[in-house]
Amino acid sequence: MQRTVFRNRWLPYALVAPQMAVTVIFFVWPALTSLQLAVYRVSPFGDRSTFVGLDNFTKLLSDPDYYASVVRSFVFAGGVTALAVLGALVLAGLATQKIRGLAVYRTLLLWPYGIAPAVAGIIFLFIFHPAYGILPYFLSFVTAYDFNWLLKGWVAMTLVIVATAWTHLGYNIAFYIAGLLAIPSSVIEAADVDGAGPIRRFTAIVFPLVSPITFYLVVLNMVFAFFESFGVIDAVTKGGPGQATEIMVYKLYKDGFIGLNLGSSGAQSVILMALVIGLTVLQFRFAEKKVTYR
Amino acid sequence: MSAVDTTRLERVQARVLVAPRRRRIPWGSLLLHALLIACIAVVVFPLYFAFVVSTQDLQQVVQRPPRLLPSWHLLENYAQAWRKANMGVMLFNSAVMAVTVAVGKIVISMLSAFAIVYFNFRGRMLCFWMIFVTLMLPVPVRLMSTYEVIGTLGWLNSYQGLTVPLMASATATFLFRQFYLTIPNEMAEAAQLDGAGPMRFLWRFMLPLSWANIAALFVVLFIFGWNQYLWPLMITNSEAMRTVVIGLEQLIPRSGTELPTWNLIMAGAMMALLPPVAIIIFMQRWFVKGLVEAEK
Numbered sequence: 001m002q003r004t005v006f007r008n009r010w011l012p013y014a015l016v017a018p019q020m021a022v023t024v025i026f027f028v029w030p031a032l033t034s035l036q037l038a039v040y041r042v043s044p045f046g047d048r049s050t051f052v053g054l055d056n057f058t059k060l061l062s063d064p065d066y067y068a069s070v071v072r073s074f075v076f077a078g079g080v081t082a083l084a085v086l087g088a089l090v091l092a093g094l095a096t097q098k099i100r101g102l103a104v105y106r107t108l109l110l111w112p113y114g115i116a117p118a119v120a121g122i123i124f125l126f127i128f129h130p131a132y133g134i135l136p137y138f139l140s141f142v143t144a145y146d147f148n149w150l151l152k153g154w155v156a157m158t159l160v161i162v163a164t165a166w167t168h169l170g171y172n173i174a175f176y177i178a179g180l181l182a183i184p185s186s187v188i189e190a191a192d193v194d195g196a197g198p199i200r201r202f203t204a205i206v207f208p209l210v211s212p213i214t215f216y217l218v219v220l221n222m223v224f225a226f227f228e229s230f231g232v233i234d235a236v237t238k239g240g241p242g243q244a245t246e247i248m249v250y251k252l253y254k255d256g257f258i259g260l261n262l263g264s265s266g267a268q269s270v271i272l273m274a275l276v277i278g279l280t281v282l283q284f285r286f287a288e289k290k291v292t293y294r
Numbered sequence: 295m296s297a298v299d300t301t302r303l304e305r306v307q308a309r310v311l312v313a314p315r316r317r318r319i320p321w322g323s324l325l326l327h328a329l330l331i332a333c334i335a336v337v338v339f340p341l342y343f344a345f346v347v348s349t350q351d352l353q354q355v356v357q358r359p360p361r362l363l364p365s366w367h368l369l370e371n372y373a374q375a376w377r378k379a380n381m382g383v384m385l386f387n388s389a390v391m392a393v394t395v396a397v398g399k400i401v402i403s404m405l406s407a408f409a410i411v412y413f414n415f416r417g418r419m420l421c422f423w424m425i426f427v428t429l430m431l432p433v434p435v436r437l438m439s440t441y442e443v444i445g446t447l448g449w450l451n452s453y454q455g456l457t458v459p460l461m462a463s464a465t466a467t468f469l470f471r472q473f474y475l476t477i478p479n480e481m482a483e484a485a486q487l488d489g490a491g492p493m494r495f496l497w498r499f500m501l502p503l504s505w506a507n508i509a510a511l512f513v514v515l516f517i518f519g520w521n522q523y524l525w526p527l528m529i530t531n532s533e534a535m536r537t538v539v540i541g542l543e544q545l546i547p548r549s550g551t552e553l554p555t556w557n558l559i560m561a562g563a564m565m566a567l568l569p570p571v572a573i574i575i576f577m578q579r580w581f582v583k584g585l586v587e588a589e590k
Contacts, residue, residue, distance in 0.1 A: 006413055015409035018402040019462055022459065025443060025459075027462060029439075099323045099327060110575075113574060114573065116539045118521075126347065134360045230523055234524075252437060269435045269437065
């Protein structure tokens with residue numbers, strides 16, 4: 001589409017200047033220095049740095065601890081995504097049936113998105129608390145198993161997954177409700193006339209129609225779980241017990257910020273960058289598809 | 295027609311005549327409501343429980359079986375948590391951070407989208423791609439080097455350090471760009487004919503049309519700013535600059551020798567989550583619009 005174009009020699013540059021300044025100083029430049037850090041080794045006192053090529057990467061990739069953190073990240077992100085996306089689909093599916101009170105139900109389902117993952121983590125920390133928590137208390141009637149997250153890694157992982165998924169549920173529900181309301185009711189009614197029950201209508205018609213949204217939400221939830229979930233880990237488990245919840249981002253923070261191992265943290269940054277670029281490309285693939293389908 | 299058939303016909307007719315008077319119970323939708331309410335109860339429970347605990351005294355917090363009803367200690371718990379964690383300062387810092395980041399992102403995105411849509415200039419596509427690239431560089435992937443930049447600028451423990459580096463926004467820029475492209479071209483032509491310059495056009499015509507988008511973005515970006523964790527943790531280390539989301543954690547009794555003052559922690563958590571949650575509930579329409587449209 002051809003726009004009416006204003007003519008001015010310096011004004012457009014002045015208009016983009018603030019955005020460009022922030023982008024270059026705080027995004028592009030640090031990203032480039034991260035790349036640079038990844039191929040240097042800095043002496044413990046920070047006074048000398050030597051070019052070491054891909055040494056930092058080979059060292060990192062031969063470290064079983066790093067692989068363990070990669071696996072944990074995928075378990076964490078997969079758990080959060082499965083719980084938050086599937087839960088949202090079911091809840092939005094129920095709420096958009098032809099019943100009264102959609103607005104009320106929607107409000108009741110959306111608000112958890114306002115809660116910071118770290119704050120949600122603290123609430124769930126108390127619910128899971130081995131001594132005072134309500135969950136271990138009720139579980140103790142069912143089983144003698146000790147659900148102590150301070151001792152059992154998988155309980156700690158469940159705790160952070162549930163807390164993170166809880167905060168992200170409202171986000172996914174907002175998308176699904178918008179998508180489900182956009183499905184023409186004639187399509188559903190036609191299936192109804194053909195004798196399809198509610199479950200068949202959902203699996204044969206509704207689910208395929210919202211599958212682009214599902215794909216998009218899966219990618220977004222993965223990005224969220226990988227890159228924005230530092231808070232819940234730091235506030236609740238600090239990566240523990242042992243290293244059971246030490247996901248990639250937390251390991252990067254620990255090695256770089258606390259361990260001051262700049263080379264390794266640089267290499268870890270680069271690997272995470274590749275991951276986020278891959279996920280962003282996937283996300284925009286979807287955006288393109290949505291345009292052509294219209 | 296046989297006698298049997300006649301009676302059957304009459305019976306059917308009778309049923310048809312009677313049917314409208316009998317109210318059918320809509321079992322299907324009752325079941326739906328029941329299912330929804332059950333699911334919502336599960337989703338709401340953690341918050342309800344946090345609130346309940348924040349109103350109890352220490353004895354009620356640790357009592358077995360757990361008490362699931364509110365008690366009468368709300369005010370004293372909130373007052374005590376407020377003093378103990380320096381809540382006033384932390385909430386103020388969070389508010390400054392959330393509002394400044396949201397307003398800053400909106401302003402600079404609006405300006406750059408305007409430049410990209412309404413001007414032809416050398417480097418326009420480069421700007422566009424640079425903005426796009428920020429999407430691929432979340433804080434963790436440039437953690438150490440960004441910290442160094444902030445240190446060099448002398449912005450550690452400062453409001454500008456907390457806010458300015460978060461102000462670049464690809465999603466907000468794309469949203470404004472998308473919106474400008476829906477504005478009929480005739481508007482800009484008419485403005486030019488009337489002798490209005492670009493800034494006057496932006497201020498008098500585009501800004502008034504953008505309020506719905508601005509409100510929607512503000513809600514989403516306020517929540518984004520308020521809930522930041524890694525950034526303030528990295529940029530601030532003084533008590534005076536701490537935001538509420540990172541400050542809350544220090545209330546948690548980690549060692550066994552401390553009192554399990556979970557009622558105070560939950561009071562703090564309620565104070566930390568109330569502003570963003572209230573904004574979602576009261577600005578729900580804008581929130582949904584901002585969320586769904588900003589991601590397109």
